Amino acid sequence: MSRLVTLITLLLCGLSNVANAAKDSLEIGYMPIIPISQAFIVLENDTLEDAGVSDPELFQFQNGPAIVQALLAGQLDVAYLGIGAAMVARAKGADIKVVASNIVEQISMVALGNLSPYFENGDAKTAFARFKADQGRKAVISTFPRGSVPETVLQYWLQKQLGMSSDDISQNIDIIYQGAAQVQQALMTEAVDGAAILEPVVSIISDKKSDAKVVASGSGMFPHQPGAVMVVREALINEQPELVKALVKAHIAATAELRNNPEEAVKAVGKYVGGGRLPAKITLTALKNSHDQFEANPNAIIDGTRTMHDFQASQGTLKVKVDLEALFDVRFYNDLVKE
Structure with missing residues (x-):
């Protein structure tokens, strides 16, 4: 599997003391696309370093099925991918949970x-x-x-x-x-x-x-269509819940930045999208075009995911029924928005 591994230094911006509980390495898979812009903002602030992850490994993929194969091979602790690919991965046995949404109605x-x-x-x-x-x-x-x-x-x-x-x-x-x-x-x-x-x-x-x-x-094209999501390994949830909470908290903050201040997000997003060569004006246009679609709340996409699940099953692209209750873990998001 071709992969781009980029080791980065992550600077910071103040999430609480979870370093003692966190692992010092994390495998993160992503696609270089606007719908997962939250990931790029998180990677460019100090969220992971503050959580004790000083040496993350980044794996870039060109499509969801390739990320599915990596998940099934036991790679990746965290992945940003489409909900369709997430369902396929879960159906085939990947121990993943959707903990946050990235975007809706993105196509x-x-x-x-x-x-x-x-x-x-x-x-x-x-x-x-x-x-x-x-x-x-x-x-x-x-x-x-x-x-x-x-x-x-x-x-x-x-x-x-x-x-x-x-x-x-x-x-x-x-x-x-x-x-x-x-x-x-x-x-x-x-x-x-x-x-x-x-x-x-x-x-x-x-x-x-x-x-x-x-x-x-x-x-x-598809009313209320779910789009890209953040998934994490169940093992990571069980072993490092504070790290997962830190990631979801940063994800929520990044979503707010994308919706309210896209100009501030351009540099971080532009580093990963288009190989870092995309003109800033195009990146900003793409972010502004996606303004109303950025959505962190995983609860908001459950019904749409059910509709997509049933449609994919009718198309034969989802050959195994997915337990959607098992696919989602909304506890982190729900707890954080109450704080």
């Missing part, structure tokens, strides 16, 4: 110049069929791998919102499955006609291609 459908006019003019429900009739080919749409949140939201939108049958989809659309960097490259080179994708790719493509349009997003 957008971006259409490039050949495809976008069919959504701007005429019924969206027939856009793909009209595109094929005019262009003489199917529309090519990119998204993350099967079972991921973007792919699930794409399928939900096509089937539930646009009313397309499985035959309609197969006859009019070619769906290809890629990692975040590959989706962006496919859009930039116009190897695809559109993508169901998340930030910062949406903002990057909108900035670079004037004919790119967001033709559906958020609740228009």
Whole structure:
């Protein structure tokens, strides 16, 4: 498994004395995407050092299924990934718990110049069929791998919102499955006609291609869709509850910063998203576009997760029923918001 291991020095900002209880090393998995921006803020303040973790190992992944494989292999104490991947990991035996949400309604459908006019003019429900009739080919749409949140939201939108049958989809659309960097490259080179994708790719493509349009997003694709979440090992919860509490506390504070003062978050987020090469203005645009979606409360996504669980089961992308009561551990969040 390819992995980027980055050892960082974490400075601080005042969470209480948990150092004696905490482990000095922590494996953290993440994707370099806006929906897990809380993670980057936490990694750039002294939360972990204050909790006694002086030497964290960071593992970067391009998609959720790769993080699932790492979790199943016994790697990663903490991971930031989509709720779909979290359900798959739990169903396959990973001892993980969702302790915080990152974001909701995070997916957008971006259409490039050949495809976008069919959504701007005429019924969206027939856009793909009209595109094929005019262009003489199917529309090519990119998204993350099967079972991921973007792919699930794409399928939900096509089937539930646009009313397309499985035959309609197969006859009019070619769906290809890629990692975040590959989706962006496919859009930039116009190897695809559109993508169901998340930030910062949406903002990057909108900035670079004037004919790119967001033709559906958020609740228009999948109302109350859960998105990225923070999961931790049950073993970490049992052995180091104060460390987990410190992480959730910092996560809540980071969410507030993202919603209330995104300008202050740009530097930390920009270090990890886009390989640190993304212009600050694009990072800020992506954060502002996500303002209303950043959500730390895990209680807020339980019903949406149930809807997604049932839909994925009907699609065959979730082959084992997941005990959602066992997947979530909301105690840390609930206790902290009472303090």
